Amino acid sequence: MTTTTTAAVLRDPESPFSFEEVALADLGPTEILVDLVSVGFCHTDVVARGMAAYVLPAILGHEGAGTVAAVGSDVDRVAVGDAVVLSFASCGACDQCLSGTPSYCALFTPLNMSARNLDGTVSATDADGNEIANRWFGQSSFATRAIVDQNSAVRVAPDVDLTKVGPLGCGIQTGAGTVLRAMDLQPGQSIVVFGAGAVGLAAVLGAKLAGAADIVAVDLHQSRLDLALELGATRVVLGSDRRLVEKITDDGPGLDFALDTTGVSSVMEAAIDSVGPGGAVMLVAASEAGLSLHPTQLTGKTISYVLEGAADPQEFIPYLVEKWQAGEFPFDRLIRTYPFDQIDKAEADSHSGDAIKPVLLFS
Ligand SMILES: NC(=O)c1ccc[n+]([C@@H]2O[C@H](COP(=O)([O-])OP(=O)(O)OC[C@H]3O[C@@H](n4cnc5c(N)ncnc54)[C@H](O)[C@@H]3O)[C@@H](O)[C@H]2O)c1
Ligand SMILES: [Zn+2]
Ligand SMILES: [Zn+2]
Structure with a gap:
C-alpha cells in the first residue's frame, strides 16, 4: 500500500504553500517514517524561496518532532513508537562525521540541499505522479509524515513535549551550539551576539548556561533587546547606534567572542571589530553578503x-x-504556535519579526 502524507508544497518562489496529498516511496534500509507532531519554521526555509539551486516543487521544513511510524530493514538506532527530534542529515562515515562534527560532513550539501536522494531517486510524487523534492535538510517536515535517514533522528524520552522540541533540530541548536560547542565559551568570558532572533537568542541562552560574565545583545528592535535582557544578556546595544563597536567593547580591547546572525556586511564587520586579539568571530547567517576587510582588522x-x-x-x-x-x-x-494550515501566516510573522520562532502543530 502506498504511504501518503499531507504536505505544504512550495511550487513557486512567489506563491503561498499548497496543501497536497503526496505519495511517499518505500523506505530504504536505513530510513524511517515519522508521524510529525510539530515543526519549527526556520529562517533558512524562507531563504529556500530564493535559492535557484533548490528545485521546486519542494517540501521544505527541517525542525520536525514526532514519533517513529515505521523503520527500514537495517535501522538500529530507533524503533517504532520512539519519540524523535529531527535534525540535518549526515553520512555517518566521513572523517568529520566520525570526529563528532557531522555538520561539516563531506556529503552535507547533497544530503541536505539537493532535491534528490544520493542515488538520484526521489521519494515523493504528487497526484499526477510528478516528482517533488523532499530532502530539504534530510527531512522535509512541512508534512504530516516524513521519510528521514535514521542518522537525522535523535531519540528523546517519551515524556518530552513534542510540540516544543522541533526547533532544537536547527535554529536553537545553531545558536546554542555555536556558543557551547564551536566557541566552547568558558565561565567568565565575554560575548556579543548580533541579531536577537531565534538563533541569536538561543546563543544568549547558551552563553548564560556557560557562565559568561558579559553577554551583549545587538538588534534593531528594542522589544527583542528587552527579551534578550530577560533571557540572560547583561547589556544591550541598538544596532543603529553610531558608536556601536565602542559601546560593545566599552572602549576596551575587545570581547572574547562575537556571533553574527544577521548576515549584513556592516554588522559582520562590526562583529570582527568587537573582539580583541585572541578572540574568535563566528558567522552563521544564510546570506549572499560578503566581507570587505583590511587584514589588520583580523590581528590575532x-x-x-x-x-x-x-x-x-x-x-x-x-x-x-x-x-x-x-x-x-x-x-x-x-x-x-500555529496550526499547520496557518503556515503562510507563520512565514509572514517570521518575516515581519512578529514571531521569533513559529512552530506549526499537526493535529
Ligand atoms: N549556519 C546555520 O547552520 C544556520 C542555521 C539556522 C539558521 N541560519 C541562519 O541564521 C540567520 C538567523 O536566523 P534567525 O532565525 O535567528 O533569524 P531572525 O530573522 O529571527 O533573526 C535575525 C535578527 O537580526 C536582526 N537584525 C537584522 N539586521 C540587523 C542589523 N543591521 N543590526 C542588528 N540586528 C539586525 C533582526 O532584527 C532579527 O532580530 C538566518 O540567516 C538563518 O537563515 C543558519
Ligand atoms: Zn559525513
Ligand atoms: Zn534551519
Missing part, C-alpha cells in the same frame, strides 16, 4: 562560518532537552 583573531553550531545532534539535542527540563535553557519562550 580567528573567524569561521559555522553550520548547525558545529554540534553533533545525537549528543547535543539530548543535552539541551535535559537543560530545558531543568529550567536552565528556556528556549520555549521564543516559540509561538
